[in-house]
Amino acid sequence: MLTILFDGIAYGMLLFVLACGLSVTLGLMNLVNLAHGAFAMAGGYVLVILVNNLGVPFWVSIICAFFVSAAIGFVMEKAFYVHVYRKPHLDQVLFTIGLVFMSVAAADFAMGSSQVFARIPQALQGQIHVFGIGMGRYRLLIIAICGALALGLQYVLVYTRFGSRLRAAVDDQRVARGLGINVGNIFALTFAFGSGLAGLGGALGTEILGLDPTFPLKYMIYFLIVVTVGGTSSITGPFLASLLLGIADVAGKYYVPKLGAFVIYTIMIVVLIWRPQGLFARAANK
Template sequence: MLGILLGVLFDGLAYGMLLFLISIGLSVTMGLMGFVNLAHGVFAMFGGYVAVVLMQHADWPFLASLPAAFVAVAVASIVVERLLYRHLYRRSQLDQVLFTIGLTFMAIAAITYIFGPSQQPVRLPAFLQGQMRLLGLDIGIYRLFLIGVGLLVMLGVVFGIERTRFGARVRAAVDNPVMAVGLGIPVGVVFAATFAIGSGLAGLGGALGIQILGLDPAFPLKFLVFFLIVVSVGGLGSIGGTLLAACIVGICDVAGKYFLPEIGAFIIYAVMVALLMWRPQGLLRKRA
């Protein structure tokens, strides 16, 4: 029984790391930039399709397709942000929600037309397949890889926001954009760069998650609720809170589907309600 519990815990952590990689960008754009981007899952889906196209049609290795997915999604998100999103920053949240939901349906229709409605397969390299023996447990190598990538990304984002000049500019542009402009900070450029990094991480998560989450045109809507749960439970703009919430959601979802398959899909909603009743502002508030 202990082995089963540890196995479920490990699989839940790996799943949670995927949710963190995709959700952290949404947490940043909603918490730091104050922009409600419900099309965030589209960028994750785009990253997955970039990886699939590079591997299937250009014979790129899996690991090389990951940074390519990050860069491609980041560049595409800058175009979207400059052409569309920047006009909505001062609009109401309802306008932002309606626009980004509409953009999501447009993206789903476009992907369905180009690639069809079926799931996209991906083949992992041999060294990421199979299992390894660790502390008496058979651990999936790819899930261990996901946990490692998630922790590295978390450390990189924390360092970038809290310890760099760029992070200081982001915080200044969010707290007082007028004063930031007066100090010579290019607020528009800072917002575009922040949005690109968050979207690029979503693309990276989408590419990494093909094997576990699957990839089809319905991806943005299928997992939108999970991303919103992670962001709301973790606390807007809180990197540590997003990681903690993603791990909780991942573990509860995997455990529920394993031990209570009849109602397992609903357990995360009960957990979300309980956590938000306990901490309405999120598990970890954004540092002022």
């Protein structure tokens, strides 16, 4: 029972790191980015290549995964995404689906279509028992890293100058521009950072989520659930939403395996009908 809760929390934390970048980009630029999973996949493959093929230590590879994905995100933002902000949602959907298809086929071409695993160090394998609860070390690590990240993000968002600019831009872009805040720059940075986090999540998640070329398609819906259920106006919303989703998914698969992902989708639809702005969001005014 508690082990399930624990696994669910680990899974949820992972989802949070994967999806929080998406929530900011959606809130800030009203951009529907279905290709977010592609950046996560990039991070995962970076880890696999570095660890398995080049023998780089696990820790270094994870950090590399972050930076590579962030760099890809930054370049993509400057080169392509900039042009679609002002376009209708239909264009954004088409564009990002196009990116998903391309990334899936490209990953298939480069890495093969089978599922790959990264070799994780000995120290992280196995379980430790605390108060009779079996906890996987790797999952413990994920919770630690993701928890720290969530706290760090919350701190940056609430207490730093960049954070207040970001919040201002999310709240009302036009007024923020009028006050001399360079929204475009903030967005580029946030996008890159969000992509980096996705890459980090993808790298950490290779063990739990599995990594194959269809990753962006498979998890797209999960990211979107986190964002739509959690709302886009804060970090806490998506955080709680990811935890809920993670626990519900793990518990659902454990207790009622017959229903499969059915539970998640139904919950999502119900929440969206009940509160279209998200479960934890105040009523948006846009």
